[in-house]
Amino acid sequence: MHELSIALGIVEAVAEELDHRGGGRVRAVHLRLGALSGVAKEALKSAYPLACEGSPLEGSSLVVLDVAESRDLLVTAMELDE
Amino acid sequence: MTLKTRLVEVRANALKQNDLAARALRRRFEEAGTFVVSLVSSPGAGKTTLLEATLRRLRERRRVAALVGDLATDNDARRLSRAEVPVRQISTGTMCHLEAAMVERALDDLAPGPLDFLFIENVGNLVCPASFDLGEALRAVLFSVTEGDDKPLKYPTIFNSSDVAVLTKLDLLGAGDFDLAQARANIEAVRPGMEVLELSTRSGAGWERWIDFLESKRNQAEEGTR
Numbered sequence: 172m173h174e175l176s177i178a179l180g181i182v183e184a185v186a187e188e189l190d191h192r193g194g195g196r197v198r199a200v201h202l203r204l205g206a207l208s209g210v211a212k213e214a215l216k217s218a219y220p221l222a223c224e225g226s227p228l229e230g231s232s233l234v235v236l237d238v239a240e241s242r243d244l245l246v247t248a249m250e251l252d253e
Numbered sequence: 254m255t256l257k258t259r260l261v262e263v264r265a266n267a268l269k270q271n272d273l274a275a276r277a278l279r280r281r282f283e284e285a286g287t288f289v290v291s292l293v294s295s296p297g298a299g300k301t302t303l304l305e306a307t308l309r310r311l312r313e314r315r316r317v318a319a320l321v322g323d324l325a326t327d328n329d330a331r332r333l334s335r336a337e338v339p340v341r342q343i344s345t346g347t348m349c350h351l352e353a354a355m356v357e358r359a360l361d362d363l364a365p366g367p368l369d370f371l372f373i374e375n376v377g378n379l380v381c382p383a384s385f386d387l388g389e390a391l392r393a394v395l396f397s398v399t400e401g402d403d404k405p406l407k408y409p410t411i412f413n414s415s416d417v418a419v420l421t422k423l424d425l426l427g428a429g430d431f432d433l434a435q436a437r438a439n440i441e442a443v444r445p446g447m448e449v450l451e452l453s454t455r456s457g458a459g460w461e462r463w464i465d466f467l468e469s470k471r472n473q474a475e476e477g478t479r
Contacts, residue, residue, distance in 0.1 A: 173350050173381035176271075177268070177384065180266075180269065180270055181267045184267060187265070207409070246265040246266075247263060247264065248260050248262050249260075250259070250261075252256040253257055
């Protein structure tokens with residue numbers, strides 16, 4: 172249930188990064204998701220589009236890389252149209 | 254001109270905003286000499302009962318206050334205010350956990366003045382609160398003997414993110430099938446070396462140890478920042 176908060180955190184972090192780079196259109200965001208993070212992948216993926224609404228990330232997809240034995244919730248890359 | 258899609262490396266924590274807010278809170282608490290304890294558990298494990306009795310015990314010699322999170326109602330705040338210390342309810346609406354920014358707002362509203370201890374009672378939930386740092390110095394996970402003794406195995410993340418486990422309602426041991434030795438073993442399995450306190454607020458068993466534990470942790474923290 173807290174996955175919406177996490178998704179909003181991802182959007183905020185990426186939007187900030189995008190701002191530093193002077194903008195662009197985000198196609199996809201890559202996330203390292205640790206199995207011990209307490210975050211459910213499916214719930215996060217369904218919350219993601221909602222969190223993106225009205226942000227520069229609207230329409231982007233979330234690519235999740237599962238990592239065992241880790242608490243990571245780390246954005247590692249974004250796919251940008253330039 | 255055609256658009257090209259490029260992969261750009263980023264390194265950003267999804268919880269960055271909360272972590273930043275929590276870090277600021279932690280610094281503020283350290284500077285003020287306030288030892289902050291958060292309580293997490295499933296609904297009904299006895300957080301509010303433990304907290305009310307703790308506030309009553311500590312207020313004689315310590316400046317204490319509490320923030321308490323629930324989805325709805327201010328029942329807990331009204332109950333805790335019987336302990337005659339500053340208390341503020343945080344109503345989260347539909348949110349299943351507290352975040353650092355909510356703690357900051359509630360604390361600013363409450364404006365309790367200088368404190369020795371601040372207690373934060375999280376929303377009753379063994380899943381979501383695990384991910385959100387609230388700037389606390391100590392996180393206690395409560396676990397009652399009326400629950401299954403395999404709770405630690407089912408919810409390892411909350412046990413892993415907590416500093417101490419408190420087994421509550423010890424007076425009810427034997428009322429169900431709860432196996433105390435098994436519960437201790439299960440905690441040890443998910444968090445080796447975790448300190449476990451066992452108490453009953455109704456009978457008073459284990460209470461001296463709980464209060465001593467809080468005081469000694471506070472002293473340690475104070476020595477650490479000196």
